Amino acid sequence: MVLPIYLYGHPVLRAVSEPVTQDYPKLDELIANMKETMYASDGIGIAAPQVGVNIKLVYIDVDVLGDDMPELKDVRFVLINPEVTVIEDGEEISREEGCLSLPGIHEGVKRIEKINLKWTDENWEQHEQVIEGYLARVVQHECDHLDGKVFIDHISPIRKQLNRAKLNNIVKGNVRCSYRTRGFKPNKKR
Ligand code: NI
Numbered sequence: 001m002v003l004p005i006y007l008y009g010h011p012v013l014r015a016v017s018e019p020v021t022q023d024y025p026k027l028d029e030l031i032a033n034m035k036e037t038m039y040a041s042d043g044i045g046i047a048a049p050q051v052g053v054n055i056k057l058v059y060i061d062v063d064v065l066g067d068d069m070p071e072l073k074d075v076r077f078v079l080i081n082p083e084v085t086v087i088e089d090g091e092e093i094s095r096e097e098g099c100l101s102l103p104g105i106h107e108g109v110k111r112i113e114k115i116n117l118k119w120t121d122e123n124w125e126q127h128e129q130v131i132e133g134y135l136a137r138v139v140q141h142e143c144d145h146l147d148g149k150v151f152i153d154h155i156s157p158i159r160k161q162l163n164r165a166k167l168n169n170i171v172k173g174n175v176r177c178s179y180r181t182r183g184f185k186p187n188k189k190r
Helices: 027-040 134-146 157-162 164-171
Strands: 045-047 057-061 076-086 092-097 107-112 114-120 126-132
Touching: 027 045, 027 057, 045 134, 057 134, 076 134, 092 134, 107 134, 114 134, 126 134, 157 164
Parallel strands: none
Antiparallel strands: 045 057, 057 076, 076 114, 092 107, 114 126
């Protein structure tokens, strides 16, 4: 089932997510719905808070970028309770990012594209791997969501100011999108 994407301004995107336990109800169904939602909105990554659930769960599929970056071919995985440690021996690289929760906004974000990632997969097997390049960026972007952060938290105040009108419209839910969204409407019952 395709779920609505929660938009910037909704408190669910600012909460720190809870770890997932193995007895979490209907986890398989949630993972399937997150995949379907991400593909329906042409995303390359989605975090559970973006569908309104504050748990440490991410799905990434960067295969579509494989023509430009062959190392991303066939790369898709579920991250349960991911732990990211940035390996600080590289340089910060600025590349453009966007986010399904911030439609129409694209900004350069500086990150070190080298991380150590620990995670559990959907079969509850544990993994640990050093990841470099663009994929390290995608993982950091998605895992930020689990800490209540979004990519524009990393941009300069000036760049943020230049996007102020767009951001205000997103907060109000005034966005035209090819996918279903849910804005924050404080005075209405949700
Ligand atoms: Ni995002």
